[in-house]
Amino acid sequence: MSLYQVQKFLYDMNRDPGMQQKFxxxxxxxxxxxxxxAEERAAIENRDIGLIYVxxxxxxxxxxxxxxxxxxxxxxxxxxRAGVSRHGPVRAGVYSMTTGLDERVxxx
Amino acid sequence: MSLxxxxxxxxxxxxxxxxxxxxxxxxxEFHDAYRGMAAELAAARPDVLIVIAAEHFANFFMNNMxxxxxxxxxxxxxxxxxxxxxxxxxxxxxxxxxxxxxxIRDMMQTVDLSYAEEWKFxxxxxxxxxFLTPRYDLPVIxxxxxxxxxxxxxxxxxxxLGEALRRAADLAPERIxxxxxxxxxxxxxTPDSGKINEPWDREFLRRWEANDKPALLSYSDEDTLSExxxxxxxxxxxxxxxxxxxxxxxxxHYRPIPIFAVGCTVATMDIGY
Numbered sequence: 001m002s003l004y005q006v007q008k009f010l011y012d013m014n015r016d017p018g019m020q021q022k023f024x025x026x027x028x029x030x031x032x033x034x035x036x037x038a039e040e041r042a043a044i045e046n047r048d049i050g051l052i053y054v055x056x057x058x059x060x061x062x063x064x065x066x067x068x069x070x071x072x073x074x075x076x077x078x079x080x081r082a083g084v085s086r087h088g089p090v091r092a093g094v095y096s097m098t099t100g101l102d103e104r105v106x107x108x
Numbered sequence: 109m110s111l112x113x114x115x116x117x118x119x120x121x122x123x124x125x126x127x128x129x130x131x132x133x134x135x136x137e138f139h140d141a142y143r144g145m146a147a148e149l150a151a152a153r154p155d156v157l158i159v160i161a162a163e164h165f166a167n168f169f170m171n172n173m174x175x176x177x178x179x180x181x182x183x184x185x186x187x188x189x190x191x192x193x194x195x196x197x198x199x200x201x202x203x204x205x206x207x208x209x210x211x212i213r214d215m216m217q218t219v220d221l222s223y224a225e226e227w228k229f230x231x232x233x234x235x236x237x238x239f240l241t242p243r244y245d246l247p248v249i250x251x252x253x254x255x256x257x258x259x260x261x262x263x264x265x266x267x268x269l270g271e272a273l274r275r276a277a278d279l280a281p282e283r284i285x286x287x288x289x290x291x292x293x294x295x296x297x298t299p300d301s302g303k304i305n306e307p308w309d310r311e312f313l314r315r316w317e318a319n320d321k322p323a324l325l326s327y328s329d330e331d332t333l334s335e336x337x338x339x340x341x342x343x344x345x346x347x348x349x350x351x352x353x354x355x356x357x358x359x360x361h362y363r364p365i366p367i368f369a370v371g372c373t374v375a376t377m378d379i380g381y
Contacts, residue, residue, distance in 0.1 A: 004170065008171070014189075098303070
């Protein structure tokens with residue numbers, strides 16, 4: 001459990017164009033600099049927004065990261081719901097889901 | 109010269125980035141109110157705009173998180189987000205480093221601050237600027253209140269920050285405008301995005317318009333989280349503006365727009381003496 005490291009990775013990615021280039025060229029090499037456990041590393045390597053959300057990553061970090069990945073808004077919201085459906089409630093932080101899995105808040 | 113303008117406004121990235129997904133008439137009414145605020149700001153002929161923002165890990169992280177930070181750069185860049193996603197092109201925004209230094213030095217008489225000569229603006233500043241100074245020609249000094257990574261500064265410290273800003277501004281010859289940006293109740297960046305507690309928002313804005321300090325400072329973070337979401341922590345920016353302006357507020361626009369994830373707000377406050 002190294003949620004801080006997951007969030008540090010997202011923070012670095014979101015603000016560093018050099019990291020963003022390396023993300024596309026050599027993601028495993030990039031992740032070697034972060035002390036992640038296997039689940040966290042896999043979540044990032046698989047671009048699994050839903051699992052990163054469930055791990056407890058701050059929503060703002062995750063939202064900017066999803067934008068970098070080019071995810072349309074509705075896909076981003078759906079990915080987080082799918083993550084909760086698959087992996088259970090958000091495990092840490094203040095960005096937990098308070099609405100139902102079948103609710104479409106804001107029609108999304 | 110001190111303050112010549114004070115106001116607060118919403119900054120949610122959907123306001124610009126998801127404009128195409130909103131009801132056009134509802135969006136137009138809000139955008140028109142925002143442009144009305146821009147006209148009031150311009151009429152005040154400010155030399156500089158101080159934006160009291162609640163950034164979202166664009167510059168500050170839990171490795172070294174300041175409760176309060178003030179920009180001290182000659183210029184800034186933004187948005188940090190993907191420009192297409194947020195609907196705002198990347199640009200340079202002029203600062204005023206000399207004024208920043210004076211304000212920081214004076215504010216430090218009563219409030220401990222971090223300062224930063226590097227600062228990348230995220231949606232918390234860029235969305236307001238895209239309406240208020242769309243040519244990015246007015247020098248900006250960013251201030252930040254940590255509303256993201258708890259523990260957060262208590263509300264009475266956000267008030268003290270606003271008081272310190274006012275004292276510092278009163279010593280400056282420049283014409284200074286201040287704008288606070290943030291959501292009121294909202295649950296952004298989650299599957300709850302679009303959930304808005306309108307009665308909570310309206311009560312908060314009533315207290316803000318009255319500049320009722322005890323009532324504004326009476327919220328606990330626990331209650332705010334449960335009733336107004338983690339986005340509700342951003343009331344700190346509105347509270348700082350009320351402390352700096354010392355006047356009565358007027359809400360020009362408030363309406364929940366769920367696809368923008370927030371009760372969209374435009375409000376100004378008289379400058380009291």
